[in-house]
Amino acid sequence: MTTETGSADLKPMTPFIKHHADGRPYLSGSKCGACGEVYVGERSTCARCAARGVMETVELSTKGKLYNFTVVHRSFPGVVTPFVSAIVELEGGGSLKGNLIDVEPDPKTLKFDMPVDVVFADAGKADRQGGRYLTYFFKPQNAQVRA
């Protein structure tokens, strides 16, 4: 399901999924020139130090560590369960919530701080107009080895 080509036809699932000129998707972020805090998404003012006008747009890393997770067994109607809801800290700053895929949805097999990659893929669902979306997922860095 993971594809990094042709993703430009898909609408970004969140505004911080952007595309390079050659079509490759990336995560867009901001870095505060005053305190160095890194944010997911573009912004003009720093939530941490309140500095204005010194925010730099940056590309966020696609490598990170699993900071936190839960295995979701019951969600809103129509949402396929179980799935792993994960909080990942990216190398170089910024943190993201998203689904951790290619793992057993079992708390015993998941390890805090396990290295993960951010991968881009079709979200797997269409909106009412049939529009499809490009999202990110997390995958264990040794996923290919496991398979």
Added chain:
Amino acid sequence: MTEVFVVGTDMIRFGRFPHRTVANLGGEAALLALDDAGLTIKDMQALYCGNNILANRMVGQQVLREIGQTGIPVVNCANACATGATAFREGWMAIKSGVYDLVLCVGVEQMGKGLLGSGEVETGISPEGILGSMTTPSVFAHVGMEHSRRYGTTFEQFAKVSVKNHHHSSFNPKAMYQVETPLEEVMNAEMISYPNTKLMCSVNVDGSAAAVLASEKMAKKLGLMSRAVRVRASALTSDPFTDRNLTTPDFNAVTRLAAGVAYEMAGLGPDDIDLVELHDCFATAEIVHYENLGLCADGEGGRMIDSGETALGGRIPVNVSGGLLSKGHPLGATGIANIYELTTHLRGEAGQRQVEGARIGMSHVVGLGTACAVHVLEKA
């Protein structure tokens, strides 16, 4: 500045009342609290009303249509699960500042059953199950898992919170449930978001609670001091910036900030507190708040539940009402229902669940988004 006293308070038994209105439920608690004080709506100089779900419907004015349209100012408050506590605090500030001598605070909510919120979106597709989970059981599962990450807290320890609070509510006739839930039953209940099983999620119920606040001068003039309870501290905070706070709400920092303000305002420390009603919206939350409120050192939350220190009869009883887990959690009512619970103990009127000799109580709520309110009450 004047001291502020709770001179009347009550709540309805929490439950499901689909055929009643929010105004009617709120009006009932208002009248109960006024009766408790021996006063009427004609004595009230302002109404502070907490309701979250109908935040733009002027619920406070609707309550007055039920119990008497006296023309007093009404402030409608919404602050997620801190809504009721925020309304109470607005009333406290009005008396504290000397603007009024007698005010009414009402919290009321009518809830549906099941998960709060929905996966419905106006445009695009719902992020639920793609960008992780935004359900409340998941948000608070992440809170618990962060504690597990730091201190090795176990599923069983979180589950014990639910066993304790369900046990407590068996002594509370105003709780939604009076049913014991043994550990195996809690742990074997349907898993919602690990480690929160269904019995580790607060009960969505309808409910209302109210409190009458008075200045010291007025409480004395009306002869209400014998059952009065002093508000020693009222603290409200929003979430300060912390790592990952924009990704996953940080209920720890916002609570620590509020607790610090409340202890300083009260001139008291954790050892002075005799009972606590804290925000156990999910079993995972209670353990982290033991530490956030300073009831134990960081990392000792799991030990606190294992040792029974927070059970009725223990060193520092927590949620003897049954808590949100078993008494129920009607969002806007919860903060004022906490005030009712503390006041009842400080008056020595809590019957079978009475914390013996209670003189100082602390209440705590957090609202997702994020707000925290902490109040300290003292037997007058």
